[in-house]
Amino acid sequence: MWKVAMSEEIGKALQSVLERVNQAAVRRPKTLPAVPPRLVAVSKTKPPDMVVEAYRQGQRNFGENYVNELVDKASDPLILASCPEIKWHFIGHLQKNNVNKLLGVPNLFLVETVDSAKLADKVNSSWQRIRGASTQRLKVMLQINTSGEQSKHGLPPADTVDTVKHIVSQCSALHFTGLMTIGRYGYDLTLGPNPDFQMLLSRRREVCDSLALPLEEVELSMGMSTDFEHAIEVGATNVRVGSIIFGNREYPNSAANTPNPSPTPSPAPSPEKTSKMVSEEAANKMQHLTVSGQ
Numbered sequence: 001m002w003k004v005a006m007s008e009e010i011g012k013a014l015q016s017v018l019e020r021v022n023q024a025a026v027r028r029p030k031t032l033p034a035v036p037p038r039l040v041a042v043s044k045t046k047p048p049d050m051v052v053e054a055y056r057q058g059q060r061n062f063g064e065n066y067v068n069e070l071v072d073k074a075s076d077p078l079i080l081a082s083c084p085e086i087k088w089h090f091i092g093h094l095q096k097n098n099v100n101k102l103l104g105v106p107n108l109f110l111v112e113t114v115d116s117a118k119l120a121d122k123v124n125s126s127w128q129r130i131r132g133a134s135t136q137r138l139k140v141m142l143q144i145n146t147s148g149e150q151s152k153h154g155l156p157p158a159d160t161v162d163t164v165k166h167i168v169s170q171c172s173a174l175h176f177t178g179l180m181t182i183g184r185y186g187y188d189l190t191l192g193p194n195p196d197f198q199m200l201l202s203r204r205r206e207v208c209d210s211l212a213l214p215l216e217e218v219e220l221s222m223g224m225s226t227d228f229e230h231a232i233e234v235g236a237t238n239v240r241v242g243s244i245i246f247g248n249r250e251y252p253n254s255a256a257n258t259p260n261p262s263p264t265p266s267p268a269p270s271p272e273k274t275s276k277m278v279s280e281e282a283a284n285k286m287q288h289l290t291v292s293g294q
């Protein structure tokens with residue numbers, strides 16, 4: 001019985017989010033590339049059967065933050081049997097010693113968090129070895145720390161163009177697809193457009209101008225459960241939404257991704273739970289806000 005209830009809840013939540021995604025896309029200025037936004041369902045801490053149910057409802061792109069959890073989930077027999085067209089996005093911090101493990105994930109679609117030329121080199125050489133005779137390139141995004149917070153991973157914005165040039169010219173096994181940011185949590189939209197999103201827009205413009213790339217060929221991954229509509233309105237082509245699809249996250253007492261966890265660790269808070277919920281009134285105001293079309 002609980003599976004029937006879960007199916008209904010996930011189906012309703014997905015449909016609601018997709019409607020909001022489509023409505024936000026309609027509100028985008030016509031000066032922005034008309035790229036349909038991609039919804040990435042963030043399934044971290046959620047069991048395989050919830051992923052399978054979302055897949056059954058039509059969802060194909062899923063995101064995970066931790067390498068170990070993604071390896072386990074992507075290799076789960078239920079998911080392998082039930083989700084042949086699933087597309088996994090890695091959206092967490094990637095350490096060099098985990099690259100080989102990550103690149104062995106079945107149906108890995110996109111690594112969104114390359115944050116240095118050295119990491120790009122490591123991913124490139126590892127993918128060349130893993131893919132063997134295949135000529136398929138691995139899709140990657142460059143993560144930018146647009147908020148400048150020390151607690152956030154990502155490349156300094158000023159290094160964006162040079163690092164993209166490095167990936168394009170020196171990493172032949174990689175396919176650069178765009179820029180990604182997390183941004184500062186809890187930004188008050190009544191103050192105007194999110195400056196972290198505007199920063200990513202301007203970095204894309206610089207990349208496209210420097211490498212003679214069309215805007216529509218450089219994606220922008222920005223926006224989560226509390227701000228994905230605003231992100232789409234200002235140009236996001238990829239949004240990462242978790243808790244409003246799958247429900248609040250339940251963190252285990254011992255994390256598989258934490259080496260030598262303490263006997264009684266405190267549950268890690270979800271970024272979406274720590275951010276302030278944007279009010280409906282603020283969201284309505286933002287629908288009519290003039291934004292940069294970069």
